[in-house]
Each structure stands twice: as structure tokens, then as C-alpha cells.
Amino acid sequence: MKLEDKIYKWFDDRFKLKELLTPIIKHPAPEYAVTNPLYCLGGIAFLCFLILVGTGVFLAMYYKPTPLEAYKSVEHIMTAVPMGSLIRSLHHWAANTMIAAVMLHMMRIYFMGAYKKPRELNWVVGVTLLLITTTFGFSGYLLPWDQLAFWATKIGTGIAGSIPVIGQYISLILVGGTDIGAETMTRFFAIHVMILPITIAILLLLHFAMVRIQGISGRL
Amino acid sequence: MEDKISFTITRRKLTEILMGLVALFFAGGALASILKYLWPATAARGDSAEIKIANADEVPTGSVRKFMFNGKAAVLLHMPAGFRAFGSVCTHLGCISYWKEDENLLFCPCHLGKFDPNTGAVISGPPPSPLPAIDIVVKEGAVYALKWKDPEYVKTISFYAGAA
Numbered sequence: 001m002k003l004e005d006k007i008y009k010w011f012d013d014r015f016k017l018k019e020l021l022t023p024i025i026k027h028p029a030p031e032y033a034v035t036n037p038l039y040c041l042g043g044i045a046f047l048c049f050l051i052l053v054g055t056g057v058f059l060a061m062y063y064k065p066t067p068l069e070a071y072k073s074v075e076h077i078m079t080a081v082p083m084g085s086l087i088r089s090l091h092h093w094a095a096n097t098m099i100a101a102v103m104l105h106m107m108r109i110y111f112m113g114a115y116k117k118p119r120e121l122n123w124v125v126g127v128t129l130l131l132i133t134t135t136f137g138f139s140g141y142l143l144p145w146d147q148l149a150f151w152a153t154k155i156g157t158g159i160a161g162s163i164p165v166i167g168q169y170i171s172l173i174l175v176g177g178t179d180i181g182a183e184t185m186t187r188f189f190a191i192h193v194m195i196l197p198i199t200i201a202i203l204l205l206l207h208f209a210m211v212r213i214q215g216i217s218g219r220l
Numbered sequence: 221m222e223d224k225i226s227f228t229i230t231r232r233k234l235t236e237i238l239m240g241l242v243a244l245f246f247a248g249g250a251l252a253s254i255l256k257y258l259w260p261a262t263a264a265r266g267d268s269a270e271i272k273i274a275n276a277d278e279v280p281t282g283s284v285r286k287f288m289f290n291g292k293a294a295v296l297l298h299m300p301a302g303f304r305a306f307g308s309v310c311t312h313l314g315c316i317s318y319w320k321e322d323e324n325l326l327f328c329p330c331h332l333g334k335f336d337p338n339t340g341a342v343i344s345g346p347p348p349s350p351l352p353a354i355d356i357v358v359k360e361g362a363v364y365a366l367k368w369k370d371p372e373y374v375k376t377i378s379f380y381a382g383a384a
Contacts, residue, residue: 154314161381168381168382172259172382173255173259173260175260176260177260177291178260178290178292178382178383179292181291183260
């Protein structure tokens with residue numbers, strides 16, 4: 001018996017790997033989904049998400065979410081940290097690609113009619129995921145603390161503030177004051193690295209579980 | 221045919237509903253605390269705030285000092301005629317105007333708006349209305365900002381939302 005087989009058997013004896021994992025790993029995808037690249041869009045979005053998690057964790061090790069340090073720390077990552085510009089560029093481009101992939105994925109679902117019964121709830125979760133993805137983009141945009149970031153956030157929170165009746169309260173809680181500053185930074189940082197990742201992870205699990213239970217919808 | 225809508229409630233059901241209400245009460249308390257925590261402290265602001273900007277001798281004639289007033293960028297100018305203070309957020313599109321020493325005026329870099337440093341009035345450029353003046357007082361060698369000279373005017377400028 002080879003070493004890897006022994007190791008596998010050790011785990012299999014204890015955790016019934018063969019019985020539990022085989023149906024998950026060996027589950028066949030239907031022919032029409034394997035041969036059509038349009039069915040890859042959701043997977044591309046998820047791949048982008050994984051890259052974003054990985055690079056984001058590394059960025060968080062050098063990034064400092066205060067008005068005095070934020071821009072300098074981003075500059076430091078880009079110019080001084082070895083491979084820093086690679087990590088941040090990956091984060092940047094994966095973020096852009098993820099938004100594009102999510103939008104295209106939604107269009108595929110729409111035009112192929114894959115949102116119809118019994119998949120209505122998965123469509124709802126999917127649209128929520130799209131909104132969370134864009135919120136990720138919006139909150140991450142402020143963090144470099146340059147002119148673009150500042151004014152984009154000014155406009156974004158201004159739009160939130162223009163909602164009738166509750167708008168000004170939403171804006172106050174989002175901005176953490178009447179003007180964009182240190183409070184806004186830490187709030188957006190917390191949203192970007194704590195609240196949204198947890199939310200998106202839960203919704204992604206739901207999204208995938210529903211695909212698994214209901215199967216991939218066929219052609220029209 | 222039973223087409224009446226029937227409604228029965230048992231003691232157990234009633235108890236469950238009451239328990240649910242208690243749970244909602246506590247959940248409401250938790251939510252209220254979270255909102256209270258997130259609510260910015262600067263949102264609750266009195267009228268008589270007296271903010272020290274600088275010691276008078278730190279700002280000699282012809283120099284300026286930037287400060288924050290009610291969450292908005294503001295500027296203290298020491299003109300030959302005395303101290304002046306204005307909100308420095310441009311009334312045109314909300315950029316921050318600054319003291320342009322070689323022209324002796326407040327200048328907004330975004331669209332070249334120019335303001336009179338004595339009155340805040342528009343000299344040239346696109347700004348539709350003057351910079352709002354801030355009442356100041358000099359006492360014991362220090363300059364303090366008191367309040368907007370004209371809070372009603374400040375309320376009409378969208379870039380000063382929440383500041384007056």
C-alpha cells in the first residue's frame with residue numbers, strides 16, 4: 001500500500017470520506033453546461049471572489065485605515081513592499097472582473113430563462129449577491145484615500161442621503177458625521193473587510209446549495 | 221362545506237406569542253443600542269459651541285489657519301482689518317477653497333472661483349453665492365469660533381448640509 005493511500009485510509013476510517021465526499025466530488029455536470037462557456041460566468045465570478053479574499057487578506061497586513069496613513073500605506077504597498085504592486089493589482093483587476101462576470105452571469109440567467117420555477121429564490125439571492133458585490137466595490141473605492149476615492153464617496157453617500165425621509169439618517173450612519181473623514185474611513189473599512197465578506201459567504205453557500213439541490217437548468 | 225374562517229387559540233399558542241413578544245422586545249433593545257453606537261457624536265450639537273482655532277500670535281497679519289467648523293472645512297484669515305473666518309467649502313460644487321497669497325483672495329481650485337477675504341463675497345468665477353461667515357471672538361490671546369453669522373443662509377447651501 002502506497003503512503004498516500006495509507007493516509008487516505010486513515011482519514012476514511014474516521015470520517016467516512018468515500019461515502020460522504022464521493023457524491024459531491026464526482027457529481028457529473030450536464031453535457032450542455034460543460035460544453036457551453038456561457039455556463040462558466042458564475043464560476044469566473046467565484047474564482048475572482050477567491051482571489052479577492054486571498055489578496056485582500058495580504059493587503060490588510062500593510063494597509064492602515066486612517067486619513068493620515070491610508071494613502072501612504074497604499075503607496076508603500078505599491079512601491080516598497082516586494083510583490084506588493086502585484087497583490088494590489090490582482091485585487092484591483094479581480095474586483096473589476098468580478099463585477100463584469102457577475103453582470104454577464106445575470107444576463108445569461110435572464111436570457112436563458114433560468115430564473116423560472118423552481119429557481120425563483122436563487123434569482124433573488126443572486127440579485128442580492130450582485131448588490132453586495134457592487135457595495136464591495138463602493139466601500140473599497142474609498143480606502144486608497146486619494147482625490148478619486150474622496151469625491152466618489154462624497155457622491156455615493158450624497159445619493160444615499162437623497163433618499164426621501166430616511167436618507168439623511170442613512171448618510172449620517174454611513175459617513176459617521178456630516179463630512180467624510182476618519183470616521184468614514186474606519187466605517188467603510190469595517191464594512192469592506194468584516195460585514196460584507198461574512199454576508200457574501202453566507203449567501204454564496206445558499207446560492208450554491210440551491211444550484212446543487214435544483215440542478216443546472218437546461219436549454220430553452 | 222366549511223367556508224367560515226376559523227381561528228382557534230390555545231393556551232400554549234398564546235404563551236408562545238407572548239414569549240415571541242418578549243424576544244422582540246429584547247431584540248429591539250439590541251437594535252437600538254447598535255444604532256445608538258453607530259450614531260455619530262457630532263450629529264448632536266449645541267448652538268453655543270465655542271471652538272478654539274488658534275492663539276492670536278500664531279496667526280500674524282496676512283497668514284491663515286485652516287480648521288474644522290461643525291464638520292466642515294473652514295479658514296481663519298488675519299487681514300489687516302482684523303480676524304475673519306469663513307466656511308471654506310465652495311458654494312459652487314463643494315470643493316475646498318484656500319488662501320491664495322499672491323492674489324490676496326480665497327481661491328477654489330476646481331473651477332477658479334474667487335472670494336473676497338474680507339466679506340466672503342464672490343469676486344469672480346462660477347460660485348453662485350458668498351462663503352458663509354463664522355462669528356469669532358478674540359479673548360485672552362486666542363481666537364474662538366462661535367457660530368455661523370447667518371445659519372439660515374448656511375442651511376440653503378447644499379454643501380453645508382448638517383452644518384447649521
